[in-house]
Amino acid sequence: MSDEIKNNIDTIKLEEFPQVVEVWEASVRATHHFLTEQDIQFFKPLIQNEFLHMVELACIRDEKDNIVGFIGVEKEKIEMLFIHPLVRGKGIGQQLMMYAINVLNAKFVDVNEQNEQAVGFYKHMGFDVIGRSERDGMNKPFPLLHMQLSDDKK
Numbered sequence: 179m180s181d182e183i184k185n186n187i188d189t190i191k192l193e194e195f196p197q198v199v200e201v202w203e204a205s206v207r208a209t210h211h212f213l214t215e216q217d218i219q220f221f222k223p224l225i226q227n228e229f230l231h232m233v234e235l236a237c238i239r240d241e242k243d244n245i246v247g248f249i250g251v252e253k254e255k256i257e258m259l260f261i262h263p264l265v266r267g268k269g270i271g272q273q274l275m276m277y278a279i280n281v282l283n284a285k286f287v288d289v290n291e292q293n294e295q296a297v298g299f300y301k302h303m304g305f306d307v308i309g310r311s312e313r314d315g316m317n318k319p320f321p322l323l324h325m326q327l328s329d330d331k332k
Contacts, residue, residue: 208263
């Protein structure tokens with residue numbers, strides 16, 4: 179993985195899904211400390227075989243065309259945003275978020291309450307908490323915060 183990042187949004191091809199899953203796993207291991215190894219192994223095939231097919235995907239690549247961050251949106255909702263830990267803090271998440279908001283019309287996101295960095299990031303990007311669930315979408319005991327883009331950011 180290169181330190182040099184291309185600053186343009188790109189599409190993701192089906193044959194690149196294994197690379198996307200690698201970014202997902204590296205990001206999850208760096209940020210989702212509340213997940214066990216068993217949880218990661220449970221979600222990993224679902225990401226590759228189901229969830230990636232359900233969203234409109236966009237990515238940022240490094241100078242060697244490796245995917246270093248990606249976002250997935252379905253019906254105005256950000257379903258996934260993951261950045262490789264080696265390139266965090268370089269504005270990739272913000273760039274993907276702005277694309278999701280301005281091009282894909284994203285207005286909503288659910289975020290793991292225990293992932294405090296992500297909660298702070300979404301608040302910084304103009305999202306407000308509008309609700310909470312005790313369990314995630316797979317009925318696992320990972321509380322979710324439901325967030326919506328504030329009116330002045332739309």
